């Protein structure tokens with residue numbers, strides 16, 4: 001899949017490496033075979049440091065600082081949904097194993113699986129959830145296009161697709177159909193809305209280009 005991999009943490013005691021976290025970092029953020037292989041190698045090389053108990057960390061979520069008390073093993077998805085105030089439930093818990101994309105959020109502008117990213121690994125980074133996209137109640141071009149193209153049925157996968165398509169078009173507003181499909185390769189829709197979602201993404205790209213890029 002095409003979600004970018006989170007980079008190693010670089011600040012604070014709580015960010016010390018430990019084996020499970022290292023495995024999460026690689027295997028969680030991306031499902032592509034080479035990335036998983038890299039994660040396994042880095043897990044094997046990581047020092048085994050034990051962290052226990054809840055820690056208070058500060059996350060930057062949708063442009064605002066948010067203090068949360070989490071265990072080192074707490075995923076970013078869990079932190080968003082269950083430890084933030086108010087809870088941010090846009091990212092969905094579906095497979096909880098990095099295979100469906102329903103939990104996709106942006107970390108420093110890159111789409112990642114939040115179910116396979118540790119909350120402590122997001123310290124010092126900018127987290128954006130689907131709740132953070134619309135400004136002043138106005139939907140983004142991607143959100144609007146998905147509504148207009150009937151790209152949502154049960155809606156469970158929709159926030160993840162919105163985040164993946166948004167990241168793709170932010171990088172490349174003139175993304176081709178193949179590039180959009182590649183960007184969404186880590187997102188599954190059990191209702192089969194793919195053609196509508198891809199039409200919506202192309203329409204959103206056109207709208208963004210007409211507005212001058214975004």
Ligand code: FES
Pocket residue numbers: 092093094095096097098099100101102103104113114115116
């Ligand atoms: S819930 Fe995270 S990839 Fe499925």
Ligand code: FES
Pocket residue numbers: 151152153154155156157158188189190191192193
């Ligand atoms: S709209 Fe139901 S899973 Fe995609």
